[in-house]
Amino acid sequence: MTNTTWLPDLTQFPGPKYLALVRALREAVRIGTLPPDRQLPTVRELAWQLKVTPGTVSRAYQLATQEGLLAATVGRGTFVASATPRFGPTQSFYAERDPAYLAGRIDMRSPRMPDVGQGAAFTAAMADITEQVATDWLDYPSQRAEEPLRHAVVDWLQGRVFGPVSADDIALCYGGQSAVNLIFQCCLRGDRPMVLIEDLAYAGFRHAARLSRADVQALEVDADGLRPDALEAACRRHSPQILCLTVEAQNPTTVRMPLSRRQEIADMARAYDIQIIEDDCYSIAHSDIPSLRALAPDRTWYVGSLSKSISAALRLGYVVCPSGMGQAGRLTAQHSFFGLARPVSDLCLQLLDSGAAASLRAAVQDGFSDRLEAVVNVLGRFDLSWQPGLPFVWLRLPSGWRASIFARMAENEGVLLRSADEFALIHGRAPNAVRLAIPGNHSRAQIEEACRRLARLLDSPPAELSV
Structure with missing residues (x-):
């Protein structure tokens, strides 16, 4: 008969019960208490033994399975994963269209982007840049070479209220998701850092957190967006490092956060010393409400891209870094992918400078x-x-x-x-x-x-x- 007995002491692991159970699983696997291929108790059995809800155990098992710590088989149960590790993400980032x-x-x-002549505009821009190709296309990208594009991005953002922003505040990357990953790499520290998101949010936040070995906590929202009381409670309980949210056009609810709520969020982030990722990739209209980057320039990383406004194929993303942090953002990009490929950066610069964009x-x-x-x-x-x-x-x-x-x-x-x-x-x-x-x-x-x-x-x- 298979031995499924395992009863951890959750008092050794701080935080919510489901996270404590995940940490207990990690420790038991690490020290060999739970060897590879060992079957775990059923959700209801372990919940009864630990005096927690079945949902708590189920959530912990799900997270541990996503990490590759456990393996679940329909009809057989949940087991400690085999000694052969499973590398990389376990699910597609998006479903490719068949x-x-x-x-x-x-x-x-x-x-899906409407066809408004992007192909013709790209063809014309590429024809223009082919006349300017020089020997610097033979070298690696550099911050110096990207500087004109960073200036063009600042001009592109004139419809937003940022406060003082210059090309020195800009870091360039391959789309908005690349920008989120870049910020996580730049800001997260420690073994299992905590990231906060809205309870309904762009899935890319949690995918990026998983790649960065971070835990994610979802916070309640109301008709005005993220609730300040939910944020404060999470800050006290979890000591988060990053808050991810969308204030102009929340995905998926379309909520636009009013100025008073933005100010509350900015003040609370400053009080609890957390960084903010302000995702504005979907908003393509101008805005007269100050962004979080304007209200908290010392800690807000504003993310945008050309994917939702021109073409997803261009893969140009940008980060307006907090004041004085532009170089940190660019160095993180440099360590991740050296810099934008010259054909991409030159094409985007031509589109922006010519007015075609x-x-x-x-x-x-x-x-x-x-x-x-x-x-x-x-x-x-x-x-x-x-x-x-x-x-x-x-x-x-x-x-x-x-x-x-x-x-x-x-x-x-x-x-x-x-x-x-x-x-x-x-x-x-x-x-x-x-x-x-x-x-x-x-x-x-x-x-x-x-x-x-x-x-x-x-x-x-x-x-x-x-x-």
Whole structure:
């Protein structure tokens, strides 16, 4: 008979019970108390023995499995992973689109850029830079070579309220996700640092945290965004090092945080000495509200990119570093990937300096706005949240629906979307809601038809829900 007895003493490990259990698992595996291939107690059995909820044990097992510490097999149970380690991430960062699967479907899972002439603009820009290629294309990238692009990025950001910002504050990288990873590498310290995110948030935050061996805690939000009382409680309990949030266009809820709330968050971050990552990749409109970078320039890392405003293929991201930290950001980038490839940096510089980038951004925003209007016209009678120009909406489902069931039935109708739980941590809070992203590769008429299918579903919830 397999021995599944194991009863750790969680009092030796501080913090929330689920994290204490994960730490106990790590220690038991390290010292050999739990050898490879040893079966662990069932969730309910261990929960009863430890006098905690089954959800606590389940969450710990899930985290330990994601780390590669444990292996779960359906029908057999949970085991200590074999001595052969599993390296690297265990899941894809995003699902690649399969043309055969998408045939005849409207994919509203992630925004798709409308074609507003990017190809022609890129072709013209590349033709221009080929006339300027010199021997410096034979060498590694350098901060000196990137300086003109950093100046161009500062000009590009004129529609935001930052306070004093110069090219010395800018670090360049390969897209917004690369920027988040760069900041984690620059700022996190210790064995298992704590990162805070909103309870519904861009999944890239938790993926970056996992790569950096950091723990993640999700915080409650309300109609104005992140709740200050939730932030303060987390600061006292977890001693976090970084707070990740989106204040202009929260993904997925579309909430825009008011100035008073931004000031509260900035003040609290300063009081508890935590760094802030302000993700503004989705917001493509101008803003007259001071950013967190303006309110807390000593600790805010502002992240942006060209992916959501021009083209995701360009892979240009940038960080407005805290005052005096620009060199630290650039050195971290240098240690990670030397610097941007010259063809990428020169192409982006040509687009920005020529004005082509600004023209493309305006056309993209018009394209998204036109399609967004179609979505709102059809689904506006439901509980729908949106912002002008934003390439997604947040739909709270009427009574009688569960998000997972609605997503499945929408797929049967040829419409793909994301349910709220895809933006939450494992066992995190997920409301009955879905995000609909604007597919710029489809016409307004096609999007209207997709939304009419969704409206018919919303009006006819299933007779009963399985329990």
